[in-house]
Amino acid sequence: MRTRNRVLACASTTLIACAGVVAAPSAHAANLLTNPGFESGNLTGWSCSGGSGSVVGSPVHSGTKALAAAATASTNARCAQTVSVQPNTAYTLSGWVRGAYVHLGVTGGTAAWTPSASTYTRLSVSFTTGASQTSAEVYLHGWYGQGTYNADDISLDGPGGGDDDEAPTAPANLRVTGTTSSSVALAWNAASDNVGVTGYDVYRDGTLATSVTGTTATVGGLSPSTAYSFTVRAKDRAGNTSPDSAAVRATTQPGGGGPGFVQAAPYLYLGWGNPPSATEVMRATGIKWYTMAFILAQNGCNPAWDSQRPLLGGVDETTIKAIRAAGGDIVPSIGGWSGNKLGPNCATAQALAGAYQKVIDAYDLKAIDVDIENTDEFENPAVQDRILTALKIVKQNNPGLRTILTFPTLRTGPNSWGNRLIEQAKALDAGIDNWTIMPFNFSGHDDMYGATISATEGLKAKLKSVFGWSDAEAYAHIGISGMNGSSDVGEVTTPQIWTQIRDWSNAHHIGRLAFWSVNRDRPNWEFTRITAGFTG
Known part of the structure; x- marks a missing residue:
């Protein structure tokens, strides 16, 4: 693809003076742009060609909104704003952009651009106004046929124009x-x-x-x-x-629970699918945590890997020791979709807490994850309450232990059983640190990025409603557990889509990111490498 160099040569007819002109001193630098981060939720202050621009909730660089502008074969999606400036004065224009061939510049003057930015990248240009210049137009645009770009936190720093020299009062x-x-x-x-x-x-x-x-x-x-x-x-x-x-x-509050708990932990299953070497994957990708599947029930209320492998003395313990020797750690996944689970087999919350404690003691765990699915646990009120109470007990008995609940979701957020689970956690004061949803198997939904974000936003709204949290507090208690490649119903999450989901998760500072599974992430561990870039 060919692109034109948008940096214009100095000419006497340009509005912006060239380097070497002495600029008048600037008493106070300020961002002169209206709606620079699009936090108003609309395009106030900006004009986008052909209706190409809109304001979106993700991906963002900061705050809760950003610009999305769609460059098609017939438009480069130019969005501009004109501001008052002072003559012979230095200004700096900067902003954060994401996409292919995104430009940031000043009409009649200089520009900066990036050929490809998969995550938000900062662009910056400096210029000096002409001897009689009193306004400047700043712009963003993509390139023809290159698709949608995003922009956020645009700043034009310098003194404003006009005769107003009276500062506001201090807040x-x-x-x-x-x-x-x-x-x-x-x-x-x-x-x-x-x-x-x-x-x-x-x-x-x-x-x-x-x-x-x-x-x-x-x-x-x-x-x-x-x-x-x-x-x-x-x-x-x-x-x-x-x-x-x-x-x-x-x-700030201590990091011993809820917000501040960050975990990038894809699933590793030693009982299926030619499991890879955990430490080789760590060396190749930089991943540090694994969610190890699955702890089930053996002969009643006794925990065992896949209902058959002992907690100690087998391949699971050996693998955990190797992961820790390599600088990583694990969180066990207790439950899952199928198999004989502890929740229904332990008659009381106290007995279930005892089973969880055996797992905690076996590996000196920092966190446990209960994957609550299907009709035997998720859609069973008595078992839901038993699990929540058991998790409350083990948290009380193990200071600093983090508790995670992983459960299914609708595209719009939790279903009625998920809503009940959250409401009962509040009623029982269970103190769950992270609520991880599984946003897939939506009957073939084809927009896996959009569906994932919609489901996560629905969970955020529910957590805010039940616990009275702010947006930031709710996001910090949220996890996303996706499915790499094709889901059970044929939905496809590509590495590009998973990168988008990870970037959104980082921008919103959620607490956990996982996917099913490393066993399926062959031959290059691409999804694992992307997940390792999750920072919360």
Whole structure:
């Protein structure tokens, strides 16, 4: 494919002056763009050719929204915005883009572009305005026939145009409204300005953390049990910025449960499908965790691998030791779709907790996963409650243990049995750390990326409703367990689709990513390598 170099040579007729022109000093740098992160949920401030642009919830670079613009054979999906600027002044235009041959530039001036960005990539250009220039048009576009590109967090830094030199007042009453082990939620009172406040910059320990248009923000990517200081500045369209608000301090929650628990753990099944060498796959892909399948019941309420292999003294224990010697770890999958399961075979929650404890003690586990499916467990109220109560007991008896529930889902989120499971977990105070859905087997649905995201968003909404969590808290309690290649009903998840799902999962900071299974990921372990890039 051929592309034109969009970087224009310096000419006296261009609107943007060339390098070497002395720029007037800039008193306060500010983002001059309206709706720079598309967090308004619409294209306010932007104009996209031929209706090619829209605002989407994923994939995003930060926040909850981003631009999606579809480049077809007849349009390069150009989206632009014009702002007021000052003459003879230096500006920096930057942004995060994703897609093929995405351009970011200034009309009549310079541009930057990327030939192929499978994940969000930062582009940046600097320019100096002409001697009499008072406006500049910034733009994004893809390339003809190259499909949809995404853009987020676009910034034009420098002083605004016009005669307004009055800064907004400092935001008042900055306060902490919530914390997790990896995020802090903030709110403040609106600032005032002679013309109007256009947004706020939130600083963490003196470094810009995020920009918003409203009076609330959540700063993510933080470390557990760590103190941070936050301030906020207001800004107006002319580029004037307010003084800092009064600082507020917040300490994130410990990482010992729920948010902050991150696990990339594809399934490894030693009882089926010519199982590969776990350590060879680790060396080839960088994966550290495995979900090892399956712990079932043997002779009543006794745990065993596939109902037949002992916990200790067999290939499973040998494999776990090798994984740990190589710097990794495992979480056992207890249950599954078929087989003789512990949930129905252990008569009481206490007996079931005892069975779980045998597994925990055998391997000194950091986490356990109960894969609750089918009519014998998932669609059985008594067994649901037994499992939840047993998990509550083992959490009480094993401080720091993480508990995971893996269960089926609809495209729209949990079905009635999934909703009951979540509601009962709240009622019983089970303290489940991660809710992992299996978004496949949707009767041949052909958009596996869209279906996965829709199902995950439905789970998020349910968790928020039941537990009263914020978006960030709900995402941190969520896991996705997909199926590489073809599902049982013929749906196909390609490596490209799985990469999209992983990137969305990273952008939304969910807690867990898995797939069924490494045994099927041959010959190059491509899905495992993609999963190893999950960072939560």
